[in-house]
Amino acid sequence: MAKVMTSGGEALIKALADENVDIIFGYPGGAALHIYDAIYQQDRVQHILVRHEQAATHAADGFARATGKPGVCLVTSGPGATNAITGIATAYMDSIPLVVISGQVPNHLIGTDAFQETDMMGISRPIVKHSFLVQKPEEIPVIVKKAFHIATSGRPGPVVIDVPKNLTDPNEKFEYKFPSDLYLRSFALYDEAENSEVKKAVKLLTEAERPVIYAGGGAINSNAAEEIYEFGKLMGCPVTNTLMGLGVYPASDEQFVGMLGMHGTYEANMVMHEADLIMAIGARFDDRITNNPNKFGLQAKKIHIDSDPSSIDKIIDVDVAMTGNAKKVISQINKELKAMNFDNKKFDGWMKKAMQWRAEHGLNHNMLDQKNPGDIILPQQVIQSAYKATDGKAFVTSDVGQHQMFAAQYYHFNEPRKWINSGGLGTMGFGLPAAMGVKFAFPDETVACITGEGSIQMCIQELSTCGQYGLPIKIINLNNRALGMVKQWQDMQYGGRYSSISYEDSLPDFIKLAESYGHVGMKVEKLSELESAMEECFALKDKLVFLDVYVDPDEHVYPMLKAGGDMSEMFLSKTEKTFE
Amino acid sequence: MNHIALLMENQPGALSRVIGLFSQRGYNIDSLSVAPTQDETLSRLTMTIGEEGADINQILKQLYKLVDVVMVQNLSEADSLTLELAIIKLNKAKRDVEGLLKNYEFEREILDEKDNYTVFKVLGDTQEIEKLLSELKKEEFLEVTRSGTLGMTKGNESLATNDQTKISYD
Numbered sequence: 001m002a003k004v005m006t007s008g009g010e011a012l013i014k015a016l017a018d019e020n021v022d023i024i025f026g027y028p029g030g031a032a033l034h035i036y037d038a039i040y041q042q043d044r045v046q047h048i049l050v051r052h053e054q055a056a057t058h059a060a061d062g063f064a065r066a067t068g069k070p071g072v073c074l075v076t077s078g079p080g081a082t083n084a085i086t087g088i089a090t091a092y093m094d095s096i097p098l099v100v101i102s103g104q105v106p107n108h109l110i111g112t113d114a115f116q117e118t119d120m121m122g123i124s125r126p127i128v129k130h131s132f133l134v135q136k137p138e139e140i141p142v143i144v145k146k147a148f149h150i151a152t153s154g155r156p157g158p159v160v161i162d163v164p165k166n167l168t169d170p171n172e173k174f175e176y177k178f179p180s181d182l183y184l185r186s187f188a189l190y191d192e193a194e195n196s197e198v199k200k201a202v203k204l205l206t207e208a209e210r211p212v213i214y215a216g217g218g219a220i221n222s223n224a225a226e227e228i229y230e231f232g233k234l235m236g237c238p239v240t241n242t243l244m245g246l247g248v249y250p251a252s253d254e255q256f257v258g259m260l261g262m263h264g265t266y267e268a269n270m271v272m273h274e275a276d277l278i279m280a281i282g283a284r285f286d287d288r289i290t291n292n293p294n295k296f297g298l299q300a301k302k303i304h305i306d307s308d309p310s311s312i313d314k315i316i317d318v319d320v321a322m323t324g325n326a327k328k329v330i331s332q333i334n335k336e337l338k339a340m341n342f343d344n345k346k347f348d349g350w351m352k353k354a355m356q357w358r359a360e361h362g363l364n365h366n367m368l369d370q371k372n373p374g375d376i377i378l379p380q381q382v383i384q385s386a387y388k389a390t391d392g393k394a395f396v397t398s399d400v401g402q403h404q405m406f407a408a409q410y411y412h413f414n415e416p417r418k419w420i421n422s423g424g425l426g427t428m429g430f431g432l433p434a435a436m437g438v439k440f441a442f443p444d445e446t447v448a449c450i451t452g453e454g455s456i457q458m459c460i461q462e463l464s465t466c467g468q469y470g471l472p473i474k475i476i477n478l479n480n481r482a483l484g485m486v487k488q489w490q491d492m493q494y495g496g497r498y499s500s501i502s503y504e505d506s507l508p509d510f511i512k513l514a515e516s517y518g519h520v521g522m523k524v525e526k527l528s529e530l531e532s533a534m535e536e537c538f539a540l541k542d543k544l545v546f547l548d549v550y551v552d553p554d555e556h557v558y559p560m561l562k563a564g565g566d567m568s569e570m571f572l573s574k575t576e577k578t579f580e
Numbered sequence: 581m582n583h584i585a586l587l588m589e590n591q592p593g594a595l596s597r598v599i600g601l602f603s604q605r606g607y608n609i610d611s612l613s614v615a616p617t618q619d620e621t622l623s624r625l626t627m628t629i630g631e632e633g634a635d636i637n638q639i640l641k642q643l644y645k646l647v648d649v650v651m652v653q654n655l656s657e658a659d660s661l662t663l664e665l666a667i668i669k670l671n672k673a674k675r676d677v678e679g680l681l682k683n684y685e686f687e688r689e690i691l692d693e694k695d696n697y698t699v700f701k702v703l704g705d706t707q708e709i710e711k712l713l714s715e716l717k718k719e720e721f722l723e724v725t726r727s728g729t730l731g732m733t734k735g736n737e738s739l740a741t742n743d744q745t746k747i748s749y750d
Contacts, residue, residue, distance in 0.1 A: 121593050126604045130647040133592060150647060185589065185650050310641035 006176040008137030009038035009168035012101065015144035017044035018178040021072050023063070023440055024048070025056040029076025030116055031103030034168035048440065048469065051461040053080050055433035057087020058459070061096050062434030065420045066395060067441045068223060070097035070151050077103045077165075078116030082123065086427060089127040091158040093424025094244060095221060097151040098158035099144075100124075104133070106166035120162045129157030137167045141178045149182055154189050155308040156221055190307055193322035193329045201279075201303045201320045202336045208277035208301070210350045211237045214260065214289075217244030217423065218282020218306060220416045224248065224327035228281060231330050234337045236344030238354045240268040242283050244423040247413035252392075257354050258363070261289040263405040263557050266361035266570060266578075271354050272297065273568040280304045282326045285315040286424075295566035305329045361559070361572055363409055368531065372552075375526040379403065379478045379551040382530065383410035386448060386476055389534040394446040394474075395420065395438045399431040399455030402484035405557040407450040429458030435473045436465060446474070446538065453479040453507060453548075463517040466544050474537055475546045477510060480553040488556045492571070493563075514546035525550040581610075582636050583655040583662055583731045585739055586625040586643060590616055594648040598625065601646065607631065607639055611664075611706075611728035622650065624739075626662075628706075628729045651739050655731045662731035664706045667691070668713075669699045669722040684712060697722065 006014060012035055016024065025048045028036045039047050050056045053075045060071025071091075075084045081102040091098040105114040121133050130150045132143045140163075147159040193201075205211060213235065215228055225248045232239045232255055239249045240260040249256055258265030260272055272278065278300045283289070285304075290296040293315050302318040304311075305326050312321040322329050367381050368388065383406050386394075396411055397420040398404040404421055413419045420438060422430040435449040449456075456477055466473060478484075483501040490498055511521030520543045524533040530549070537545045562569040562579060569579040588594045595614060602609050610630040617624045629639065636654060643652050655662065670677060674690055677698045681688050686704025693699065702709060706729050713724060732739070 122596070125593070125597060125600050131593070135592075184647075308645065310638065310645050314638055 004176040005173040007034070007038065007168060007170045007173055008134075008140055008163070009034040009170060010041075011137065011140045011174075011176050012144065012163065012168065013038045013042060013045055014176060015141040015178060016072060017042070018141075019144060019148050021045055024072040024074050025050055025059040025063075025437070026074030027053050027056055027076065027080060029078075029080050029103065031077035031105055031165045032074060032080070034165060034170055035074065035101070035103065035163070037170060038168070047074070048436075048465070050433065050436075050465050052459065053083035054087050054429065055436075055459050055462045055465065057084050057098065057100065058090065058427075058430050058433035059437035059440075060098055060100075061087060061091045061430075062397060062420055062437030063441050064091075064096050064098060064437075065434070066417050066438040068417065070099055070148055071437060072099045072101070074101045075103070076116065077105055077120070078118045080116075081118055081120040085123060085127070086429075088124055088158045088160070090422050090425045090427040090430060092127040092129070094217060094422065095156050096158070097156035099147050099151050099161065100158055101161045101163060104162045104164040107164045108166070110164065120160065124160045127158070128160050131160040131162065133162045134164065134167050137172065138174050140167075141176065142182075145179050145182055146184065149184070155218070155306075155311075190309070190323040191325050191328055192332060193305070193324040195332075197320055197322050198329070198332045198336060201322065202333060202340075204277055204301050204303060204320060205235065205279065205333070205337070206340070206342055209346070210275045211235060211277040211279060211347065212271050212275040213237065213239040213249075213279045213281065214242070214272065214283055215239070215245045215248050215281040216242040216283025218284075219245055219248045219326050220282070222282060222307065222326040223416075224281070224330055225416045227327050227330040227334060229253075230334050231337075234334060234342060234344065235347065236351065237347045238267075238271045238351060240264070240271065242289060242423070243408055243421070245283065246408060246419045247416040250414040251412035252414055255351065257358065259408055260567075262291075262561050263409065263559065265358070265363055265409070266559050266572065267354050267357035269559065269561065269567045269570060270357045273566060274353075275300045278302045280306075280318075281330065282306060284311045287315075290315065291561045291567055291569070292564050297567075365410065372527055375528055377524065377527045377530055377549060377551045379406045379480070379555055380410050381527065382476060382478055382549050382551060383407050383450065385530050385534045386450065387411045388531070389538045390446055390448065394418070394448045395435075395442065397421065397431045397435040397438060397447070397449045399449075399451045399458075400426045400428045400485075401452050401455060402480070402488065402555070402557050403450055403452040403455070403478040405485075406478070409557075411450075428455040431455060432459050432462045432473070432475065436462060436469075436471055439471045439473055440469075448474045448476055450476045450478070452484060453477055453481065453510070454483045460513070463514065463519060463544070463546075467518045470542075471544060472540070472542050473544050475544070476537075477546065477548045478551050479510075479548050480551050480555070481507065482553055484553075485557070491556065492560075510546055510548040514544070519544040519546055521546045521548065523548045523550070581656065582629045583660070583729055584625075584627050584629065584640070584643070585653045585655050585731060586627070586649060587617070587622050587651040587739055588625065588646075589648040589650065590621050590623045591648055594623070597646050597648055598643065601642055605639070605642060611726070613728035613730055626655075626729055626731045653733070653739055655733060658733045659735065660731055660733045662706065662729050663704060664709055664729050665701060665703050665727040666709050666724055667699065667701050668724045669697060670716065671696065671720045671722055672698055674698050680715075681712075684708060
């Protein structure tokens, strides 16, 4: 075969193409210009120009969450790199595979406080799975291959490649070789669980009286939905998903008790509290789930499946730990359960108990039928209306706050990778750029960004990117004219002292704003007009629609766990709670 | 007191990942010693974590998770050797220093001296070195530098590296 000679910049883009990357999100600048010149001269990798580097990382992240493939972004040195940090941290906290390429000042200027120099390796270190500083242009293809392997294997995460400008010089060519194999020293990967552990787990599962399956984002990352559904059916017991796990078990299934945790359903939290066996799959017992860890699951034995050994016994000590790939480990367990013809009838009473809790204090999913005083719109009704208009089939991205919790509670996700939100870091501004990434991956699917007037303004500039690339995203803005979640906490814990949650009268006219970017803006203030507006919004297939919905500014998200309490201690409404 | 031995890639940034992990996760390092090994692609660290109640298993797992970390071992759980080197400079004549060291078992050597000062090294157990330092009067004391604890297991086993894992693609 003829030798292929490339510069470092060309090698970088060629290696991305050889990794089957067809789209990257980025923003050019001085240190990255050789790379951008290489992009211009090829057509295998499409570059999407965003309006801020944070959006590049969120778009790549949204692409990754929706497809399961790694997302890629490219930024320049200095401010380009620092702007990318929030997005890298977002991906890190939610274990999302991302490869972030940052330009760096030329080698000989590193350490001199050169123009647009920043220590990207240092700044990003605590929020990456790994990072590379390229030292020789010839090693670029191998580094790219390693970066993709590390980002996507085991517990996925972001990997940074920092590339000094002189190593991408178009005048310095070398022979391009994309490696067919990789060598990594002691890079432990866990696949199936030990058979002895599987047997122990099955013993606990079959001997339990009140088991619950608690599945999180790791179950989605390992594409375990099918196996978990089969497992759920073999067990016939209640199943709950974390905020990150929504969709991995179908929300419409009769065994699904809803999301658990801080704003989980009454029945999910009660099931967790009363269970005698908690089966955690790709979930990490984080503080939004357990509430007070010292009061968590005191009656329950615990089984934990995770691809990251350091997640096991970190917060909650477990009885059986299985380090491995959730998809494979659940298959192992299913095989055992099937082989023994396990009869799950004994859990019927327990399942009934869960349904009884639902009947007592479950969420009301028929709020569109009710009339409100003054025809005011409740935020829950907006989600239910969006669910109805999309037949529950849309990709839904969200930002952070009350709207995020309402969307998680009321939009029933029946498939994994349809619910895309920043769970771990809680990054406002995530929703719109993430929706762009999803839309690029699935141009024919409906993509909705459920947001609030606070969050949307954190990356509102991306309306311009959506215009440039013709991305008909539906932005459903739950506009309560205040930072709602902060306001809720101030109501509940700070005596209603509303510190810095109001924009006074400075909110933009979102309709005119959307229109100025060439999009469609619509405003709804009355419940009686909500459903027709929602239908119209989703019917405009080729247009980005900004649907600005004025909602009740005083609504709170319930249930809400009592701070420092156990999982049964919840506020159920402004006047009801489960504890004294 | 836990002594941890660790092999890591001799790569720029690898040490900062190890150290950064400790501040990031809220653990304290009492002492740290690091140098390349006979295999120039690897560095070996010994670190001491004295903190009461530190979850040592969690620390080991977090360390092992770092891509640059090749092998980790808790020397305190194995039959192992530890020792430390200290160089001490005192406002004391050689004769007085020799008197002071009489009650200690560790190896010592005078490295530099004049009438009014003595520089000497001691090699031994960390606790013994600390005992000596605590005995010194402030006015006698000029400076000290310590290697940090070094350690390895007894017996003929070694903190060997796994062979490189080959990852093949279709």
